[in-house]
Amino acid sequence: LKKLRGFFLSLWLVVGTFLYVFVYGALVLFVGWLLGKERGRRFVLRQIELFGKLTFKLLGVKVHVLGQRPAAERNFLVVANHQSILDIPLVLGYVGPVAFIAKKELSKFPMVNLFIKYLGSEFIDRGNVRQTALVIRQVMKKLAEGYHFLIFPEGTRSPNGELLPFKPRSLEIAYKAGVPILPVAIWGNHRVVPKHSVMVMDNKTGIYIGELVDPTQFSSEEELRNYVQRKIAEYIEELKKFV
Numbered sequence: 001l002k003k004l005r006g007f008f009l010s011l012w013l014v015v016g017t018f019l020y021v022f023v024y025g026a027l028v029l030f031v032g033w034l035l036g037k038e039r040g041r042r043f044v045l046r047q048i049e050l051f052g053k054l055t056f057k058l059l060g061v062k063v064h065v066l067g068q069r070p071a072a073e074r075n076f077l078v079v080a081n082h083q084s085i086l087d088i089p090l091v092l093g094y095v096g097p098v099a100f101i102a103k104k105e106l107s108k109f110p111m112v113n114l115f116i117k118y119l120g121s122e123f124i125d126r127g128n129v130r131q132t133a134l135v136i137r138q139v140m141k142k143l144a145e146g147y148h149f150l151i152f153p154e155g156t157r158s159p160n161g162e163l164l165p166f167k168p169r170s171l172e173i174a175y176k177a178g179v180p181i182l183p184v185a186i187w188g189n190h191r192v193v194p195k196h197s198v199m200v201m202d203n204k205t206g207i208y209i210g211e212l213v214d215p216t217q218f219s220s221e222e223e224l225r226n227y228v229q230r231k232i233a234e235y236i237e238e239l240k241k242f243v
């Protein structure tokens with residue numbers, strides 16, 4: 001019975017996402033355009049946030065939230081562990097609209113690419129060192145302009161959810177830009193939609209929104225990275241008590 005439920009939820013995930021993103025998404029962008037620059041932007045970002053929360057509601061997944069999101073006007077870089085394709089909707093819904101570094105393949109996805117760009121995200125061609133350097137420069141520029149960015153320093157989704165070591169230099173952007181880091185832990189998404197799957201297999205997940213970390217208090221990127229990694233590991237252990 002559990003498998004059957006998972007199958008129908010997965011079908012719903014595919015059909016529902018299509019309708020939501022293409023039909024409702026087009027309407028949202030149109031209304032945003034009608035509302036004008038400032039009001040339109042606020043409206044579209046609010047809809048993206050709602051999309052994040054609705055993803056879980058519509059899949060029947062209960063989200064356990066620990067911690068609180070910082071005031072929106074504060075500029076920060078969200079650093080989170082990575083488990084599933086659901087991590088971005090979870091962060092968009094419960095931390096707020098953030099830009100992220102997306103694989104270049106996503107730039108070809110109609111409509112989704114418009115929302116990704118709307119958030120201020122950058123597309124990356126992973127094997128291309130020159131383009132990667134340009135993207136990093138762009139991210140630093142946007143952070144200085146006040147955008148919120150999300151990065152996954154493990155570099156890949158963890159198959160069993162357990163925290164993987166952060167890639168060396170993965171927090172260099174925050175360290176160099178001096179932008180506060182918001183450590184965020186995710187636990188449960190790896191069971192809801194595991195790596196390499198679109199099947200919905202579980203109905204509970206959790207997110208821990210930590211305290212802002214000031215990178216200027218650390219004497220190297222490595223020291224900062226180890227600290228943030230330790231914090232996220234602690235938050236994951238907290239979440240495990242509830243999820």
Ligand code: DD9
Nearest residue numbers: 021025028047048051115
């Ligand atoms: C109102 C539809 C919002 C769709 C947001 C897609 C965001 C993809 C990261």
